[in-house]
Amino acid sequence: MPAIRIQQVHKHFGQVHALCGVDLDIAQGEFFALLGPNGAGKTTLISALAGLTRADSGRLEVLGFDVVKQYREARRAIGVVPQELVFDPFFTVRETLRNQSGYFGLRHNDDWIDEIMHNLDLVAKADTNMRALSGGMKRRVLVAQALVHKPPAIVLDEPTAGVDVELRQTLWAFIQKLNRDGHTIVLTTHYLEEAEQLCSRVAMLKQGRIVALDSTSNLLASVSGAHVRLRLYPDALPAALEPLRSARGKDTHTLALRDYAELEGVLAQLRKAGVAVQEMELMRPDLEEVFVQIMGRS
Amino acid sequence: MTGFYTLFRKELVRFWKVVFQTVLAPVLTALLYLLIFSHVLAQHVQVYPGVSYTAFLVPGLVMMSVLQNAFANSSSSLIQSKITGNIVFVLLPPLSYMEFFLAYLLASMVRGLVVGMGVWLVTLWFVDLPLQHASWLMLFVLLGSGVLGALGIIAGIWAEKFDQLAGFQNFIIMPLTFLSGVFYSIHSLPAFWQALSRFNPVFYMIDGFRYGFFGISDVSPQLSLSIVAACFLALSWATLLLLKSGYKLRH
Numbered sequence: 001m002p003a004i005r006i007q008q009v010h011k012h013f014g015q016v017h018a019l020c021g022v023d024l025d026i027a028q029g030e031f032f033a034l035l036g037p038n039g040a041g042k043t044t045l046i047s048a049l050a051g052l053t054r055a056d057s058g059r060l061e062v063l064g065f066d067v068v069k070q071y072r073e074a075r076r077a078i079g080v081v082p083q084e085l086v087f088d089p090f091f092t093v094r095e096t097l098r099n100q101s102g103y104f105g106l107r108h109n110d111d112w113i114d115e116i117m118h119n120l121d122l123v124a125k126a127d128t129n130m131r132a133l134s135g136g137m138k139r140r141v142l143v144a145q146a147l148v149h150k151p152p153a154i155v156l157d158e159p160t161a162g163v164d165v166e167l168r169q170t171l172w173a174f175i176q177k178l179n180r181d182g183h184t185i186v187l188t189t190h191y192l193e194e195a196e197q198l199c200s201r202v203a204m205l206k207q208g209r210i211v212a213l214d215s216t217s218n219l220l221a222s223v224s225g226a227h228v229r230l231r232l233y234p235d236a237l238p239a240a241l242e243p244l245r246s247a248r249g250k251d252t253h254t255l256a257l258r259d260y261a262e263l264e265g266v267l268a269q270l271r272k273a274g275v276a277v278q279e280m281e282l283m284r285p286d287l288e289e290v291f292v293q294i295m296g297r298s
Numbered sequence: 299m300t301g302f303y304t305l306f307r308k309e310l311v312r313f314w315k316v317v318f319q320t321v322l323a324p325v326l327t328a329l330l331y332l333l334i335f336s337h338v339l340a341q342h343v344q345v346y347p348g349v350s351y352t353a354f355l356v357p358g359l360v361m362m363s364v365l366q367n368a369f370a371n372s373s374s375s376l377i378q379s380k381i382t383g384n385i386v387f388v389l390l391p392p393l394s395y396m397e398f399f400l401a402y403l404l405a406s407m408v409r410g411l412v413v414g415m416g417v418w419l420v421t422l423w424f425v426d427l428p429l430q431h432a433s434w435l436m437l438f439v440l441l442g443s444g445v446l447g448a449l450g451i452i453a454g455i456w457a458e459k460f461d462q463l464a465g466f467q468n469f470i471i472m473p474l475t476f477l478s479g480v481f482y483s484i485h486s487l488p489a490f491w492q493a494l495s496r497f498n499p500v501f502y503m504i505d506g507f508r509y510g511f512f513g514i515s516d517v518s519p520q521l522s523l524s525i526v527a528a529c530f531l532a533l534s535w536a537t538l539l540l541l542k543s544g545y546k547l548r549h
Contacts, residue, residue: 052549088382099387
């Protein structure tokens with residue numbers, strides 16, 4: 001049984017067809033990335049999964065539970081970190097987490113609440129009112145709120161937007177630990193290098209449709225070519241190599257190669273022009289490149 | 299049950315944390331009404347035989363405070379949660395629409411009762427009220443606060459801006475409560491306004507509540523109770539339908 005199953009889900013907002021027949025299975029234990037430009041339908045899909053919005057048609061399941069008909073079981077099985085930085089200004093961090101536990105039917109949950117706060121570096125702020133927290137701290141509380149009921153599936157909608165490096169590292173270390181413990185993680189992010197490092201599989205969404213769905217390594221392999229960044233002496237790229245140049249740094253030239261074999265020709269041209277290579281860096285295609293290619297193509 | 303209880307408790311704590319605004323301020327307002335109206339009118343008006351105007355006024359003020367605050371509690375809590383976005387915290391958990399309804403409704407009723415008790419306590423210095431039928435009084439205060447609590451849920455769900463909620467409060471709730479016989483007996487009104495008052499459900503709440511104190515009322519307490527109970531059932535049913543459909547909450 002998959003952790004999440006989405007079948008032929010459609011959703012309209014007025015004239016806008018936000019989701020156009022999305023099909024997606026996410027296996028238990030996966031670390032999965034849902035990528036796409038703004039307005040692609042990522043948040044709508046997550047909202048439908050969490051019961052915050054209702055799909056016009058199609059079926060969504062969390063651990064085999066229908067999110068509409070078996071909403072109680074489905075919601076117990078999923079924890080969602082919303083994208084917006086929302087909080088209840090009436091309560092402290094601990095009160096917020098206790099309330100959230102209670103809504104999920106958990107009365108004596110303080111041990112787990114303490115553990116979450118410890119892992120997210122929130123202990124010092126436990127009795128601080130939510131209003132008094134910085135944006136990063138509020139984000140941590142949002143993550144903690146999504147975890148109070150130990151959901152088997154955890155969905156994080158842009159959890160690192162506007163978040164400092166320290167929190168990112170704390171957050172990802174904790175989420176990776178949860179993933180190792182068997183929790184399924186679904187992530188949307190604009191930071192593609194995060195998705196590349198963390199996620200084993202990726203779906204790309206564009207205008208409500210899935211335009212790519214594969215393992216991260218297959219997607220990376222699907223992009224041919226490589227880039228080479230050169231620092232030259234003298235700092236002048238021979239005219240014959242100009243067509244290959246994809247970027248110009250302060251004192252570097254980046255060339256796009258169809259494949260690694262092309263490198264030999266580049267070096268020969270440089271020798272012929274009497275230009276010495278002072279520094280050379282080969283760069284593999286990254287997820288950003290895959291993303292740009294796929295979005296441009298579809 | 300834990301889900302319902304937590305939400306109910308959270309709603310109580312929410313208004314209790316701002317007790318100056320949610321309890322003490324309405325008590326003070328009611329006290330000012332009492333001072334002004336009883337000072338101006340006590341010498342001129344006697345509504346029921348043997349009952350001073352001040353004594354007549356107090357139950358009306360108590361009930362008006364109960365009703366306005368029951369409405370204010372659910373409506374303001376919901377609109378604040380919607381506008382700040384923290385409504386997701388109660389939409390994500392496995393709370394049923396019935397639990398959601400009961401938690402907001404009961405918290406509103408408690409707020410109404412607490413304010414009503416406050417008004418009643420401060421007015422004890424001014425007037426010694428009889429208590430003829432305590433059980434009738436309780437029935438009306440419970441059902442009345444329930445009606446306005448449910449109406450507050452509807453308004454809080456419907457309104458998308460504070461402005462719309464203020465409109466609901468100023469153009470519907472305020473006229474209904476002020477024109478319900480809080481300050482006068484409808485028998486003192488011209489025939490047309492008397493007839494119109496009978497379409498105002500709040501009139502029956504105030505009249506029935508006053509019956510609990512004095513054993514006298516403008517219409518029979520049985521009629522009032524039936525009308526208020528019918529309003530409560532109808533509004534509760536409507537609120538439950540709205541919540542079940544996800545109207546404006548789950549898009």
